[in-house]
Structure formats: structure tokens, C-alpha cells
Amino acid sequence: MSTETLEQVVVEKQPQEQLFSKRRRRFVTDPLNDDNPITVQVLGICSALAVTVKMEPTIIMAVSVVFVIVFSNLIISLMRNLIPTRVRIIVQLGVIATLVTVVSEVLKAYSYPMYKVLGAFVGLIITNCIVMGRLEAFAMGNKPWDSVLDGLGSGFGYAWVIITVSFFRELLGSGSVFNFKIFEAIHWANFPTMGLMVDPIGAFMVLGILIWIQRSRSGYVEN
């Protein structure tokens, strides 16, 4: 709700700029591929890999991270002129920790089994470098609506990577998708599942290969 009132203020002040102008669309589309937080900027890998054994917790995690990024971006952007630069890190951490506490309490109330699966990793969204990185690099110097779009972009960029990783890990490691035994369904009961994929090692390998594919498509080379 609050975002809608904010965006109107922005539009009134600058009638020439539309709500989804080309410049603003780029905030959302850039992090999806060319400037992806995980595969290009190397951020947020900490919690990204730990929850990707199965698809269901991964999606919950992705939604939680998108929520935290968007709202912390919005809140910090609204307060950006009030925060003294010397204490900005602790203010940012305070805002993030509050939002993560909200996510964690909601999960505990409505989806307790999922809360048990994710365990400490919900709390670790606080130290997810993507959130801190976006606050520091974008929300501290931009208007609220732009910051919300930027948060959405980075959040979705993070989400598609971890969902892809979890798809391959669950498919090859447990032979299922969303706990649905896909190989049994097509009468291939002796499908050789790989124990390595359920293990952390599988996550490193899948993500390494995903980065390889993504970077050779976009032509990005790290030196």
C-alpha cells in the first residue's frame, strides 16, 4: 500500500518519468542475467546453497529473501537522509534483523514443519550479503520506488538461481520434483540417484556449472 502512495509522489514531482520507464525496467531486468547477484556479483552464496536440497524449502527461502530485500530497501530508502553515515551499518542490520524476525515468526506460525527444515538458515538471511549489498549500494542513494524495483530485481535474480540449483539437486539426488517421485511415475524405478547431489558437494558442482553456462552465454569474463 505504502509503495503506491510513494510512487505517486515521485510521478507528480517528475511528470516526464513514467512508473515503469525504460530506466526503471532495467532495475528489474539487469540483475536477472547480466548483473546477477549470485553468478556475477558473487553475493549471497552463504545461505543460497544450504537450503537447495529440495525445491519446497528453496521456494520458501526465495520468497523470504525477496520480501526482506524489497522491504529493507524501501525502509532504508525512506530513511536515507536521516541516517548518519558513521552508524549506517548498525541501522541497516537493525532494519534487516527486524524484517527477518517477522519472516521467521510468520513461518513458525503458519508452516512449522518448513520452519524446522530451514532452521538457522532463516536467521542467516540477516547476513545474506545481497541484502546488505543492495542497501549499501542502492537504497542509501536512491528514491523509494526505484529502490523497491531494484530490490525486486535482485531478489528475483537470486531466486531463479537457487530454484534452478535445487531443481537439479532434487532431480538427480532424490529422483523427485517437489517430492513427487518422477522416475517412479515413468516406470524407471531403478534410476540411479546420486548421493553426492544431496550432499553440499553437489551444490558446489551444480552452481559451478550453472555459472559456467550463464557466463559463456553472457560473455562475462572475470580476470
Next chain:
Amino acid sequence: MNLLSLGIKSAFIDNMIFAYFLGMCSYLAVSKKVTTALGLGSAVVFVLGITVPLDWLVQEYILKEGALSWLGPKFADLDLEFLQFIMFIAIIAAMVQLVEMVIEKFSPALYGSLGIFLPLIAVNCAILGASLFMVQRDYTFSEATVYGFGSGFGWMFAIVALAAVREKLKYSNVPDGLKGLGMTMLITGLMGMAFKSFIGIAL
């Protein structure tokens, strides 16, 4: 549990990097040279060894259900556990600042080599992760201290080993798309397989 075996278990078998992916951001970003990796590693050991027991005290005497009973019977059934994240992160940030000031004052040489890494540690997930695991696993105070130091040492071990591999990797011809992050991920996977061999050790 025997403290020595807990220390070895937290450093090698339950290694922060290879078993839980914690502290990956700085692990990937600061592992280009062995000396800097060693500097960041020792800073992490230091901060982990202090904050985990400190967080244990906070959890035990302030946050846990009924933990405030030492204030009087009125407080006996208070449950402040929902404040856990904020309290822990505030303690970590404060400790990092304090450690930074103490080191700057008493050992300028060490400060010079750790300098830039110290503030980074506040957002290292290994620190917050260790505190949260400590709560999940119901450690005692001495176990929490050993766990903090042990997992910090395991993290340092992992980052120094990776930095050593990456120093040699400069001389090899890696495909363009795999350069940097991609190759580091695959190497970490291979190192993780090597660390799997510790699992067989019964403690």
C-alpha cells in the same frame, strides 16, 4: 560430549564451509592470496571464539524462556526468544567494533594486517551461524567456547587451503566462462569431497 572430540568435530567434520556453506562470501572474495586469507582467517577465529560464548550467556540469562527469573519471580515466565536475531547481530557488530579498537590500540602490526577485514566480519554468516547452531544444539558454556574456536579454526583452514590452490591456478588455462567464481566453486566441491573422508573417524 568430550570437549576435544567436539573441537575436532566442529573443525573438520562439521566444517563451516564444506558442510554448512557459511561465510561463503568472504571465503570466495578474499581467497586470492594465502597471506590475506590467513589474516582474515585468524580474525574470524578470534571473533568466533569470543562471540559464541558471549551469545551463550545472553541466550541463557536473558532470552530463553524463564531465563530472566534471576530478576525476580515476576519475570519467571518471560520468553524473549523472538529477540534472538536482533540481540545476536547487535552483539556481533559491537564485538567486532570492540575487537577492532583493542587490536588497534595494543597491536598496531596485527591491526595493519587485519585492518580492512575486521569490519567485514560483522556480516560473515559463519559468526551468526555458529551462534544459532549453538542454540539449536543445546551446548553448555564450555562446549560453546570450544565450538566457537573449533569452527573458526575449520573456517580458517578451508580459506587458507583454497587460497593456496588458487595461487597455483593462476598458471593454468581455464575456459573463459569458468574463470574466477565458476572454477572456485568446482574446486571447493573437490575439496569438500576430500573433507568427506573425515566422516569415517569415530569420536
